[in-house]
Amino acid sequence: xxxTRRHFLKATGLVGAGLxxxxxxxxxxxxxxxxxxxxxxxxxxxxxMSRSGANIGGYEDTLGNDFREEFPNIQxxxxxxxxxxxxxxxxxxxxxxxxDIFQAWGNIFFNWTERDLILDVQPYVxxxxxxxxxxxxxxxxWTGLEILGIRAGLPKYINLMTVTVNKDLFAELEVExxxxxxxxxxxxxxxxxxxxxxxxxxxxxxxxxxxWYPAWNWDRFWYRVDMFGGSVVxxxxxxxxxxxxxESQAGLQWSWDRxxxxxxxxxxxxxxxxxxxxxxxxxxxxxxxxGTYPGNTDRALGENFSWDMRHVPVGPTGIRKVLGTSxxxxxxxxxxxxxxxxxVLNYVAGPHFQRKVVVxxxxxxxxRKSLIASFIDDMRAQRPSLADVRLETIAEILDWGYAEDSFxxxxxxxASELLVPALEKVYIVGxxxxxxxxxxxxxxxxxxxx
Amino acid sequence: MAVTSKASASRMxxxxxxxxxxxxxxxxxxxxxxxxIAGAMVFSMGISFFKTDFLTGFEFVxxxxxxxxxxxxxxxxxxxxxxxxxxxxxxxxxxxxxxxxVLMNQKVKALGVWRTVYYLPSVVQGVAVAVLWGYVLNPRxxxxxxxxxxxxxxxxxxxxxxxxxxxxxxxxxxxWGAGGAMLLYLAGLxxxxxxxxEAADLDGAGxxxxxxxxxxxxxxPTIYFNVLISIIASFxxxxxxxxxxxxxxxxxxxxxxLLLYREGFQNFQFGYASAxxxxxxxxxxxFAILVVRTSSTWVHYxxxxxx
Numbered sequence: 001x002x003x004t005r006r007h008f009l010k011a012t013g014l015v016g017a018g019l020x021x022x023x024x025x026x027x028x029x030x031x032x033x034x035x036x037x038x039x040x041x042x043x044x045x046x047x048x049m050s051r052s053g054a055n056i057g058g059y060e061d062t063l064g065n066d067f068r069e070e071f072p073n074i075q076x077x078x079x080x081x082x083x084x085x086x087x088x089x090x091x092x093x094x095x096x097x098x099x100d101i102f103q104a105w106g107n108i109f110f111n112w113t114e115r116d117l118i119l120d121v122q123p124y125v126x127x128x129x130x131x132x133x134x135x136x137x138x139x140x141x142w143t144g145l146e147i148l149g150i151r152a153g154l155p156k157y158i159n160l161m162t163v164t165v166n167k168d169l170f171a172e173l174e175v176e177x178x179x180x181x182x183x184x185x186x187x188x189x190x191x192x193x194x195x196x197x198x199x200x201x202x203x204x205x206x207x208x209x210x211x212w213y214p215a216w217n218w219d220r221f222w223y224r225v226d227m228f229g230g231s232v233v234x235x236x237x238x239x240x241x242x243x244x245x246x247e248s249q250a251g252l253q254w255s256w257d258r259x260x261x262x263x264x265x266x267x268x269x270x271x272x273x274x275x276x277x278x279x280x281x282x283x284x285x286x287x288x289x290x291g292t293y294p295g296n297t298d299r300a301l302g303e304n305f306s307w308d309m310r311h312v313p314v315g316p317t318g319i320r321k322v323l324g325t326s327x328x329x330x331x332x333x334x335x336x337x338x339x340x341x342x343x344v345l346n347y348v349a350g351p352h353f354q355r356k357v358v359v360x361x362x363x364x365x366x367x368r369k370s371l372i373a374s375f376i377d378d379m380r381a382q383r384p385s386l387a388d389v390r391l392e393t394i395a396e397i398l399d400w401g402y403a404e405d406s407f408x409x410x411x412x413x414x415a416s417e418l419l420v421p422a423l424e425k426v427y428i429v430g431x432x433x434x435x436x437x438x439x440x441x442x443x444x445x446x447x448x449x450x
Numbered sequence: 451m452a453v454t455s456k457a458s459a460s461r462m463x464x465x466x467x468x469x470x471x472x473x474x475x476x477x478x479x480x481x482x483x484x485x486x487i488a489g490a491m492v493f494s495m496g497i498s499f500f501k502t503d504f505l506t507g508f509e510f511v512x513x514x515x516x517x518x519x520x521x522x523x524x525x526x527x528x529x530x531x532x533x534x535x536x537x538x539x540x541x542x543x544x545x546x547x548x549x550x551x552v553l554m555n556q557k558v559k560a561l562g563v564w565r566t567v568y569y570l571p572s573v574v575q576g577v578a579v580a581v582l583w584g585y586v587l588n589p590r591x592x593x594x595x596x597x598x599x600x601x602x603x604x605x606x607x608x609x610x611x612x613x614x615x616x617x618x619x620x621x622x623x624x625x626w627g628a629g630g631a632m633l634l635y636l637a638g639l640x641x642x643x644x645x646x647x648e649a650a651d652l653d654g655a656g657x658x659x660x661x662x663x664x665x666x667x668x669x670x671p672t673i674y675f676n677v678l679i680s681i682i683a684s685f686x687x688x689x690x691x692x693x694x695x696x697x698x699x700x701x702x703x704x705x706x707x708l709l710l711y712r713e714g715f716q717n718f719q720f721g722y723a724s725a726x727x728x729x730x731x732x733x734x735x736x737f738a739i740l741v742v743r744t745s746s747t748w749v750h751y752x753x754x755x756x757x
Contacts, residue, residue: 094504094505111716115503115506116506117505207590268611269589269590269611272588413717417524420698421699421700424699428699429611429613
């Protein structure tokens with residue numbers, strides 16, 4: 001039979017349509033390796049979503065070897081978190097195909113706990129963890145993970161707010177560094193920022209400011225309010241926004257004055273508003289108040305200048321407070337293998353994994369109190385340049401107990417919808433002062449009632 | 451047997467066979483459209499009448515979500531922001547793309563290089579463009595304000611850090627991709643019959659007259675296509691708002707798609723988000739219809755007679 005062009009086109013069309021139909025059909029079940037359940041060797045598969053990027057190898061090695069040795073009946077399948085993982089994970093939860101374990105933080109836990117998507121691990125804690133084991137976690141993280149009456153997970157790592165300093169710039173501008181022991185207050189902080197800025201101006205440098213602090217950030221502005229004796233909300237899951245009180249206003253005003261009155265702290269539009277490494281690396285500021293990631297920061301900044309960390313200064317009320325994050329691993333409510341997932345969860349929050357992977361591979365602060373001393377030694381062994389960085393500050397923050405979890409409204413989404421734009425207007429745009437937040441506070445309170 | 455099959459095949463007309471072949475060719479797209487687009491649209495229309503987070507159930511609220519949308523200040527703000535973006539970007543983009551196309555249509559040296567230079571930005575899309583423009587628009591160190599400084603404007607706009615200048619910043623970002631439309635205009639320009647220009651020359655028309663009396667009318671089908679597509683695309687602006695400003699500062703760049711994303715994926719109001727999606731569809735549809743309906747008054751097709 002002669003093959004005409006028409007025959008060929010028809011056949012191609014049919015094959016294409018067939019392929020399209022096949023593609024639209026339900027996918028064949030992935031092999032045993034692809035789903036939670038039984039692996040080929042009869043071990044139970046636990047799917048673990050990792051947000052560790054390039055460090056995922058450390059997870060695969062440790063969970064594939066060390067963990068498997070201890071729990072031969074459980075096989076952990078480590079899956080990298082895809083771009084846009086929050087939306088995708090939510091979709092997977094709706095579809096019933098989510099991994100068993102994932103890593104997230106406060107507001108995600110809050111939203112997902114409200115919708116019953118997260119497994120309460122408190123019964124496992126009660127059943128399988130000793131009092132000493134629980135006491136080895138830091139109080140602020142342990143209580144921070146009690147969300148809407150459940151325990152949302154076990155902590156992954158600690159992030160604490162400190163003041164990162166560029167020692168080279170301090171030396172160059174002949175300004176004394178803030179004290180190592182944390183014996184300084186907000187007047188000192190403002191004075192040092194001012195000295196740095198003026199010294200740079202005297203040298204003809206107009207692209208430099210003493211410090212940078214992301215007061216426009218929901219997570220970062222509140223502890224300064226607390227240090228001035230105010231508070232954002234009346235209680236945990238409270239209904240009354242208290243940003244209108246004189247104490248709260250004083251804290252908000254201090255931050256605003258530094259950026260928009262004396263401009264000794266950089267305005268976001270003068271540098272940038274997202275990541276303190278990007279602000280410090282080009283030498284725009286000599287101090288940045290932000291998170292503490294020793295390994296990452298040493299890699300990013302250490303090659304360019306000599307850096308160090310300091311406690312945030314004490315507030316005028318004598319209170320010193322910073323955000324201590326409660327980033328954690330959680331088990332999805334839909335997990336078909338919750339007992340095995342708990343074993344994995346307990347393992348990754350345990351001392352071996354924390355020291356080997358969280359510290360050893362990721363270079364971040366472990367969640368176990370008992371590891372803090374070795375963490376400092378381990379970090380310095382990994383990166384000798386950290387010998388000049390006062391990592392003891394981290395141990396002191398945890399020891400002094402001034403880190404706290406973020407604030408929570410009863411309806412945090414409604415509060416956020418009003419407060420985030422208002423913070424941006426005050427601190428990013430800067431055309432109004434913190435008094436703008438007095439009316440916003442009333443609106444937030446009203447939104448909580450509805 | 452062969453005779454029977456040949457006879458049954460011949461019963462089908464050539465037209466019918468061509469139609470079947472045509473439908474088979476478009477079957478993949480058709481299946482995609484019916485199941486993944488039209489199906490999803492119908493579903494989204496349905497859930498716009500429910501209060502649902504997809505997780506804890508569906509509560510029928512009738513037009514409640516629609517009523518909430520019309521009473522929601524953020525919806526109106528997002529509509530204003532999106533409309534501002536669209537109705538500045540679309541005409542500006544047409545003018546810029548057409549200008550470049552006219553220049554590219556001249557006998558200039560290294561024409562191929564110039565065409566590539568202008569077209570290249572339009573093939574870079576999404577997050578990469580947003581991140582790049584984040585640097586370009588930095589008020590102090592960005593390329594744009596540095597350029598403004600060179601022409602004597604020392605205190606340039608604060609762009610993404612200003613409520614007034616953030617959307618114009620997005621518009622500049624949108625104009626960067628005008629090369630795609632430029633290519634279409636260029637094709638249109640090269641398709642204009644030279645005898646029309648010769649006739650205009652005989653009538654004593656100058657360059658400007660020829661441009662407005664010959665070039666523009668002959669290009670109106672291309673302009674029409676570009677305007678329609680650009681309006682639809684501009685109303686869907688999202689990536690730069692999500693990546694660069696998250697809708698800020700103070701919701702100055704809160705676009706409709708960003709609002710529906712927030713309501714759906716952050717606030718779990720999928721019913722309400724669907725109502726916003728349909729609100730966006732209606733707004734886009736109205737403007738698209740306006741363009742289509744008015745096109746008979748300003749779009750000219752070659753050989754068309756005005757009776």
